[in-house]
Amino acid sequence: MLLRIDHVGIACRSLEAAIERYTSVFGLAVVSQETNDEQGVREAMLATAGQSSYVQLLEPLGDDTPVGRFLARRGEGLHHVGYAVPDVVAALETYGGRGVRLIDERPRHGSMGASIAFLHPGDLGGVLTELVQPRAARETLCPGWGARLRAVEAALRLPLGHGLEPPPGMGARRTVKRPQTR
């Protein structure tokens, strides 16, 4: 289950110039900046106002890295899309079982403490696709609403399962049904 678009990854030659551009034009806030040696990038995460999705700016650590080769081949631009999933291990099992080649058989460390894994673009219409299980997946789905709801529910002394059900994929108390592998 893909909960939402978590981020778009944008390849750039200069992280500083890209940050300057995206913050000054759109007013986006840099919420994280890190170097990921394993992936060969310096990167920044910029949050949208709703704080549920991000612009990820990626500068390669060298020419002989995935993003470095992407820049040489295609220039600056959209590099990949990341979707939030409730459970990245289960998602890999499901999508792998449906014939999508996995770039990562097991999750690895992504931005801001997330567990991530990449799927092969050759099986997804040319789109390099990342699965992202945020550090606290349930709480980040609709940030802020959960706390507000719990405060109101506590004030009402509503019991669990009081009949006002959360919408699909958004409930903090909802059991996640894993889609069956076909």
Add this chain to the structure above:
Amino acid sequence: MLLRIDHVGIACRSLEAAIERYTSVFGLAVVSQETNDEQGVREAMLATAGQSSYVQLLEPLGDDTPVGRFLARRGEGLHHVGYAVPDVVAALETYGGRGVRLIDERPRHGSMGASIAFLHPGDLGGVLTELVQPRAARETLCPGWGARLRAVEAALRLPLGHGLEPPPGMGARRTVKRPQTR
């Protein structure tokens, strides 16, 4: 203000094949399918589980269309990213005022009744960027939560401004502040 990533646009050679792939692998639901003669595409919108973001699949109506030329030059893959904004006219004014070239000086009709406009990739790190004002911007930001909150608040007979404030960019009663043009 960019509220969230509304969608990613993916260029494909066969809309039917791309729909089959994205629905069978990810279980995404097709929520809209239309032909946009003005943009020269047949397209489908597939909703993520949270229903706050979409995968937009785009098949060109001919080789001599923007998406047709994109396919000839780069093959299938990520074509653009669309961000939800509260007011597309105000957003065009703001971002245009900050030096971003506007592909559309005025909004035009997009998928599912949205008002949309494109910004030039040359000013945004090679990323073709779409601004999307959904048909009911406030209600679609976190679908379902608003109705649930209002039901609980009505049951509690809480007055407006009861102190449990919605997070930035998510409040149904919040006045949208237009960012100042610099």
